[in-house]
Amino acid sequence: MTTTGTxxxxxxxxxDVRQRIVAAADALFYGRGIQAVGMDEVRAAAGxxxxxxxxxxxxxxxxxxxxxxxxxxxxQDGLTAAAAGIAxxxxxxxxxxxxxxxxxxxxxxRGCGFxxxxxxxxxxxxxxxxxxxxxxxxxxxxxxxxxxxAGGDADLAAQLVLLAEGAQTTAAxxxxxxxxRQARRAAQVLVEAALGAPTGPGGADGARVR
Amino acid sequence: MTTTGTxxxxxxxxxDVRQRIVAAADALFYGRGIQAVGMDEVRAAAGxxxxxxxxxxxxxxxxxxxxxxxxxxxxQDGLTAAAAGIAxxxxxxxxxxxxxxxxxxxxxxRGCGFxxxxxxxxxxxxxxxxxxxxxxxxxxxxxxxxxxxAGGDADLAAQLVLLAEGAQTTAAxxxxxxxxRQARRAAQVLVEAALGAPTGPGGADGARVR
DNA sequence: CCGTGGCGAGAACGATCGTTCTCTGCCTGG
DNA sequence: CCAGGCAGAGAACGATCGTTCTCGCCACGG
Numbered sequence: 390m391t392t393t394g395t396x397x398x399x400x401x402x403x404x405d406v407r408q409r410i411v412a413a414a415d416a417l418f419y420g421r422g423i424q425a426v427g428m429d430e431v432r433a434a435a436g437x438x439x440x441x442x443x444x445x446x447x448x449x450x451x452x453x454x455x456x457x458x459x460x461x462x463x464x465q466d467g468l469t470a471a472a473a474g475i476a477x478x479x480x481x482x483x484x485x486x487x488x489x490x491x492x493x494x495x496x497x498x499r500g501c502g503f504x505x506x507x508x509x510x511x512x513x514x515x516x517x518x519x520x521x522x523x524x525x526x527x528x529x530x531x532x533x534x535x536x537x538x539a540g541g542d543a544d545l546a547a548q549l550v551l552l553a554e555g556a557q558t559t560a561a562x563x564x565x566x567x568x569x570r571q572a573r574r575a576a577q578v579l580v581e582a583a584l585g586a587p588t589g590p591g592g593a594d595g596a597r598v599r
Numbered sequence: 600m601t602t603t604g605t606x607x608x609x610x611x612x613x614x615d616v617r618q619r620i621v622a623a624a625d626a627l628f629y630g631r632g633i634q635a636v637g638m639d640e641v642r643a644a645a646g647x648x649x650x651x652x653x654x655x656x657x658x659x660x661x662x663x664x665x666x667x668x669x670x671x672x673x674x675q676d677g678l679t680a681a682a683a684g685i686a687x688x689x690x691x692x693x694x695x696x697x698x699x700x701x702x703x704x705x706x707x708x709r710g711c712g713f714x715x716x717x718x719x720x721x722x723x724x725x726x727x728x729x730x731x732x733x734x735x736x737x738x739x740x741x742x743x744x745x746x747x748x749a750g751g752d753a754d755l756a757a758q759l760v761l762l763a764e765g766a767q768t769t770a771a772x773x774x775x776x777x778x779x780r781q782a783r784r785a786a787q788v789l790v791e792a793a794l795g796a797p798t799g800p801g802g803a804d805g806a807r808v809r
Numbered sequence: 810c811c812g813t814g815g816c817g818a819g820a821a822c823g824a825t826c827g828t829t830c831t832c833t834g835c836c837t838g839g
Numbered sequence: 840c841c842a843g844g845c846a847g848a849g850a851a852c853g854a855t856c857g858t859t860c861t862c863g864c865c866a867c868g869g
Contacts, residue, residue: 421722424634427856438817439858449857500718504768508715511772512631518772525772548762548785551778555765558714562721562728562735568761575758575789582788637826648847649828659827 407445407455410435415456419502423453423509450514453506457520460502461527467492468531478539479580479587482549485532486573489556493566500561501554528553545583549576617655617665620645625666629712633663633719660724663716667730670712671737677702678741688749689790689797692759695742696783699766703776710771711764738763755793759786 413434417426428449432439446452471488472481492498499505507521532553533546556572581587623644627636638659642649656662681698682691702708709715717731742763743756766782791797 422719424719424856425723428858429856439819440817440860443858499722500714501768504710504714504772505718507772508710509632509634509719512709513635521772522774525769544781544784547778547781548788551762551765551769551782551785552758553765554768555761555763558711558764558768559735559761562714562717562731564732568757571754571757572761574754575761575785578758578789578792579785582792634826638828639826649849650830650846653828 406435406437406441408459410437410442410445410452411455411459414452415460415502416497418453418456419460419499419505420497423506428452450516453510453514454516454520457503457506457517457524461520461524464524465527465531468528472535478535479584482532482535482539482541482580483573483576485535485549485553486556486569486576489553489560489572490566490569493556493560493569498561498566501557504554504558525554539580539584541580541583545579548579552576552579616645616647616651618669620647620652620655620662621665621669624662625670625712626707628663628666629670629709629715630707633716638662660726663720663724664726664730667713667716667727667734671730671734674734675737675741678738682745688745689794692742692745692749692751692790693783693786695745695759695763696766696779696786699763699770699782700776700779703766703770703779708771708776711767714764714768735764749790749794751790751793755789758789762786762789 410431413436414426414431417431417434428442429439431452432442435442442452446455467488468485471484471491475481475484503521503524506517511518511521529546529550532550533543536542536546536549552572552575556568559568560566620641623646624636624641627641627644638652639649641662642652645652652662656665677698678695681694681701685691685694713731713734716727721728721731739756739760742760743753746752746756746759762782762785766778769778770776
């Protein structure tokens with residue numbers, strides 16, 4: 390799995406160039422669509438030679454998969470960071486939608502990269518389809534864990550996931566980020582319906598339904 | 600906007616060939632992605648000459664837009680058909696998810712064609728982006744009308760739309776159609792939270808929350 | 810100081826695709 | 840029966856793209 394087990398103390402230059410390539414490719418693929426971006430453009434954006442690009446990734450598909458892998462890790466990091474420091478399990482669940490809202494307001498936001506890649510290449514590339522499936526399934530598992538901590542079951546988690554997914558595509562296509570807040574309000578209703586009235590001491594805004 | 604206001608009694612042959620082309624292109628574009636299908640393959644599937652294809656559609660983009668337009672009409676027809684004959688406004692709202700479930704179980708189902716097209720071409724083709732926006736907005740308007748008939752407001756409608764959108768991408772990527780039923784259950788909770796307990800005489804299954 | 814080997818820059822190659830053009834056969838109007 | 844034009848089949852063309860090859864430069868080791 391790991392690239393080359395170099396024994397150098399600092400970051401291996403090979404890993405550095407890999408990350409630069411992946412970051413450049415991600416920005417281009419995500420912003421314009423994968424097939425709309427040529428390898429030469431990736432090379433230029435990464436500031437690397439074409440030969441080096443092809444020694445790091447044997448083909449475009451492997452680069453795409455590496456990009457999706459990196460994007461998946463960033464998504465997971467962002468999710469856990471959003472939940473960090475929040476005491477109430479119920480608010481950790483809702484923090485998912487706060488994280489979405491911050492993402493949607495980023496002006497480079499163009500929907501979920503996995504949904505986009507799946508629609509564009511899922512039928513052609515089994516690897517891309519599998520990456521999308523794994524990403525979404527991992528999100529399901531994450532939300533299910535949060536839901537369980539809050540006392541909810543898998544059904545509640547699945548429904549909260551639907552809201553998050555719908556918010557992503559709606560925000561992407563409409564161009565307006567308020568889908569995140571709408572999803573949060575709906576999630577609050579679902580959570581309260583499943584778990585009962587909100588817990589007592591919750592400060593912030595967790596208590597107001599509407 | 601409408602094609603040609605022909606005064607002939609039966610379908611004009613030009614319209615017939617157009618429809619054949621659009622139907623063939625839709626199946627190919629939707630099943631494999633737009634850029635993965637060449638114009639020559641569309642020509643073969645439609646059983647038409649390349650010249651005729653290009654007299655009907657000046658370029659691939661116009662064909663794509665025509666496909667999206669036809670798909671939008673089919674979506675609207677399916678939606679209204681799903682609501683037809685249902686007396687209770689609340690059940691008409693939930694019928695959206697029954698319609699989704701039937702769609703998801705179709706073995707050619709591969710997600711929402713507009714979301715897929717938007718992800719693939721939305722950044723490159725303003726026409727495609729606009730078509731996706733219009734389609735989603737029209738769905739919002741439709742659900743908002745149903746919600747109002749049931750006594751709900753625009754917020755309820757927006758939240759129900761999020762569930763429907765999320766169900767589409769989730770069913771597409773996971774490959775399992777049960778997202779529709781999950782969305783329906785969540786919608787039921789949201790509707791009852793917004794409108795109060797279910798109305799009395801409703802037969803069927805509208806009364807059981809869980 | 811000289812050979813060598815690796816690396817970057819970019820040309821080159823083969824394939825695909827969108828679009829147009831050519832050729833040939835057929836059908837129609839007189 | 841004949842001329843004309845229209846449509847279908849498919850070749851052709853230009854552009855793009857993924858991938859590979861070549862050339863020249865630079866650093867480094869003996």
